[in-house]
Amino acid sequence: MRYVRQFGDPVLKSRAMTVSRFDDDLREQIRGMGEIMNDAFGIGLAATQLGKLNRVLVYRVEQDSPAIALVNPELEWSGDELETAEEGCLSLRGVLVDVERPVHVRVRAQDEQGSTVIIEASGLEARVIQHEMDHLDGVLILDRTSRDQRKQAMRALREQTAADEAA
Template identity: 35%
Template sequence: MPIRPILRYPHPALKSVCAPVTAFGPSLAALADDLLATMRAAPGVGITAAHIGVLSRVTVLELDKAFGVRLYVNPEITWFSQETMNHAEGSVSMPGATDEVTRPRAIRFRYQDAEGTVHEETAEGFHAICIQHEVDQLDGIFWLQRLSRLKRDRLVKKWEKAQS
């Protein structure tokens, strides 16, 4: 369960669409373990394989101890609520940078587990926000793209200044 290097914004892989996982087995389980260790070390509550340069549709979430660790393989959102909510978002690829993003409050989504079994769930609130954030990343949409141009430019300038 090694901790892997996290790609930093604006690495091109963070804008890449990830390929569906077709092979379920030990290598997927090892990737999931590495993602969990890397996410905890960052620290964060969610991470995708793209964050470590693996362009596969895999994400791990650990929102809190009660939620536990959840692995989502090939997640896709099948329904969004009309009701929205605002939440501060950030990324393990851009540590220290956050801003408020508006997203649907509830979603329905489909995914596979480590063995390839298909599941469908509904999520609300913070869980829904996190799934949307990570699915965006798997689709090559970095969270900054959900901000207005003005907010995005300000945040990027502030973050770049902090990196130098």
Template identity: 35%
Template sequence: MAVRTILRYPDPLLSRPCARVSSFDAQLKNLCDDLLDTMRAAPGVGITAAHIGVDQRVSVIQLAPDQPLYIHINPEIVSASGDLQRFTEGSVSMPGMTDDVERPSRIEFRYQDLEGQIFTDHAEGFLATCIQHEIDQLDGIFWIRKLSRLKRDRLLKKWEKHSVR
């Protein structure tokens, strides 16, 4: 287990869709352990393999230390509710930058576990937002693309000033 280096926005690897995982082996388990350590050190509540430059559809989410740990391999959204919710989002690849993003409040999603078993599950509230956020990242969609152009431009100016330090 190790804390890995997190890519910083606008690294082009953050804009590339990740490849599906096909080997469910010790190397995958080690990657997930490293992702968990890296996420906790960041700190954050979610991270993907893309955040550390690994081209695999893997995400790790833990909303709080006393909450369940979610490891999703090859996650994909099956369906989403029509009603929306708004939560403040950010990224371990853009520390200190946050803004409100609107997303469906409930989702049904499919994923595999570390052994390759396929599951379909439901999520709502903040967990649904986190899952959607991480799946977007695995698809090469950085969270700020969900903002209006005006909000995104403001945030990017702030990031430029922040990241120059």
């Protein structure tokens, strides 16, 4: 978790840039992101959460599955059916808020070699991809929840910060 940027870091509100070089450095970044995500018991991680402003995310919704990397992801389509569910974030420790998202999405991206991939996802997988794509645009779950939940989340973040400083 020490590598994951926390709420208040300006990089979390920044828009990531398109990746144009598909080289060993990118593949190493993706490998490292997968390890950090696993170590933090996360199911998704965006490069911006590590202070890297490139359009890369990794995710895994099944515990034993390999991590999937999406480079330069773009939402091609989202279904009309919406669902509200509780979301947390590695950059907002201790915060859970309700977020409404489309249940079904299709995303066009590139893999770590630069080849085009199309992901059609539903349920949790669709939610995780949308959450991480939000990070690449500088959008946090606090931006997608109700005013009351945002106020509660800010209180929880202040309490967590005070507890961390006291430790």
